[in-house]
Amino acid sequence: MERGIATSTKPENSSAENTENTEPTDKTGQPPSHFVVWLWIQARRIVIFVIGSTVVLIGIAMIVLPGPAFIVIPLGLAILATEFLWAKKWLAYAQDHLKNLATQIAKTSTLSPQPPAAKQSRRGTAPGYPRRQPVEEADADWSRPLPGYAPPEFTSPKVFQNAGVWADPADITQVTRKLLTRTPSGDIPVSLDPHGFPLNPLGRTGLRGRGLLGKWGRNQAGDPLVTRFDPVTGRLQVLVIERSDSGRLALPGGMVDEGEAITTTVSRELAEETGAHIRFEETQILFAGVVDDPRNTDHAWMETTVLHQHLTADQSQALALQAGDDAKSVHWMEINPTNLAALYASHADFVRLAVRKLQGHPQLKQTIPELIGVKLVSSRTERD
Numbered sequence: 001m002e003r004g005i006a007t008s009t010k011p012e013n014s015s016a017e018n019t020e021n022t023e024p025t026d027k028t029g030q031p032p033s034h035f036v037v038w039l040w041i042q043a044r045r046i047v048i049f050v051i052g053s054t055v056v057l058i059g060i061a062m063i064v065l066p067g068p069a070f071i072v073i074p075l076g077l078a079i080l081a082t083e084f085l086w087a088k089k090w091l092a093y094a095q096d097h098l099k100n101l102a103t104q105i106a107k108t109s110t111l112s113p114q115p116p117a118a119k120q121s122r123r124g125t126a127p128g129y130p131r132r133q134p135v136e137e138a139d140a141d142w143s144r145p146l147p148g149y150a151p152p153e154f155t156s157p158k159v160f161q162n163a164g165v166w167a168d169p170a171d172i173t174q175v176t177r178k179l180l181t182r183t184p185s186g187d188i189p190v191s192l193d194p195h196g197f198p199l200n201p202l203g204r205t206g207l208r209g210r211g212l213l214g215k216w217g218r219n220q221a222g223d224p225l226v227t228r229f230d231p232v233t234g235r236l237q238v239l240v241i242e243r244s245d246s247g248r249l250a251l252p253g254g255m256v257d258e259g260e261a262i263t264t265t266v267s268r269e270l271a272e273e274t275g276a277h278i279r280f281e282e283t284q285i286l287f288a289g290v291v292d293d294p295r296n297t298d299h300a301w302m303e304t305t306v307l308h309q310h311l312t313a314d315q316s317q318a319l320a321l322q323a324g325d326d327a328k329s330v331h332w333m334e335i336n337p338t339n340l341a342a343l344y345a346s347h348a349d350f351v352r353l354a355v356r357k358l359q360g361h362p363q364l365k366q367t368i369p370e371l372i373g374v375k376l377v378s379s380r381t382e383r384d
């Protein structure tokens with residue numbers, strides 16, 4: 001009989017699955033009146049609703065603020081699901097989708113491994129390059145029709161002369177390899193235009209042809225990113241060269257030779273351009289993908305793999321720095337926003353990734369804002 005009373009007092013709309021076993025009793029052990037049971041159930045529902053919704057709201061805030069949104073939101077929904085059927089459905093949905101959402105947000109953060117913009121690809125120039133057709137950022141996406149788009153074509157005579165050496169044949173139909181681009185989830189085929197030319201993943205550049213780049217599609221480079229704390233000031237520095245083509249400061253990287261392992265390219269380029277000998281076999285990849293290089297065109301672009309090593313004071317002082325190859329000079333450049341802004345191509349993005357990796361290093365005395373505001377202090381080794 002008591003069970004019958006309790007069951008009959010359950011509100012019609014309640015979806016609770018466990019309220020039947022949690023009915024209250026009064027001090028004498030007798031079941032309470034219908035009204036008390038009803039009141040108790042309602043109070044419980046209100047408390048669960050308030051706690052669960054608060055946790056969900058905190059989780060939603062964590063989508064943009066630091067925090068594990070994909071754990072906290074389901075936790076809030078799980079609390080709500082103890083009392084509400086609709087929350088159970090949302091919990092199932094959230095478990096499927098929130099992890100993907102968190103991954104997407106991580107990919108588009110300011111320190112994303114993908115360069116955020118293609119300023120140098122659309123505005124940059126290099127020896128022999130004609131003026132690019134101006135392209136607004138909003139018009140860069142290939143999927144957006146741009147009826148007036150008829151950019152000039154330029155391929156350096158050097159590229160034609162080296163067809164079959166380090167350059168592709170002029171005729172794209174003779175290129176038999178797969179035209180790929182690197183993304184955080186691996187190499188994927190690039191889109192082709194109606195004539196079979198690969199389309200730059202960074203979008204329109206205002207220039208057709210290959211410019212100074214030998215390959216149709218991606219031109220693969222490797223970059224050593226070497227950091228240290230200045231032995232005198234303790235400030236964080238990165239090893240850079242002054243490029244002989246543009247005079248811009250850059251990481252001492254270069255092109256991957258046919259069949260060469262990336263670790264070999266990175267060691268070799270570092271040695272050729274700076275005189276420093278460092279092995280990278282055990283080094284994790286800091287970045288791999290498209291570079292916003294001023295030589296990029298609609299159909300030929302730079303991609304790189306960046307390997308980062310942080311040296312101790314002794315290791316860095318043992319390096320016999322000597323600029324060579326296409327480096328005019330080699331520098332330990334202090335990392336700060338002014339210096340970063342002057343770096344070639346996407347190299348500032350790569351240095352920011354390295355700084356993030358070094359956060360928490362016991363010798364890192366500077367805060368991130370300090371790394372963004374100090375003037376250049378560099379030791380310099382000129383070539384000849």
Ligand code: RP5
Nearest residue numbers: 221253254255291293302304
């Ligand atoms: C950049 O161009 C790469 O990040 C790499 O540093 C460099 C390779 O080109 P070269 O220095 O060989 O001209 O896009």
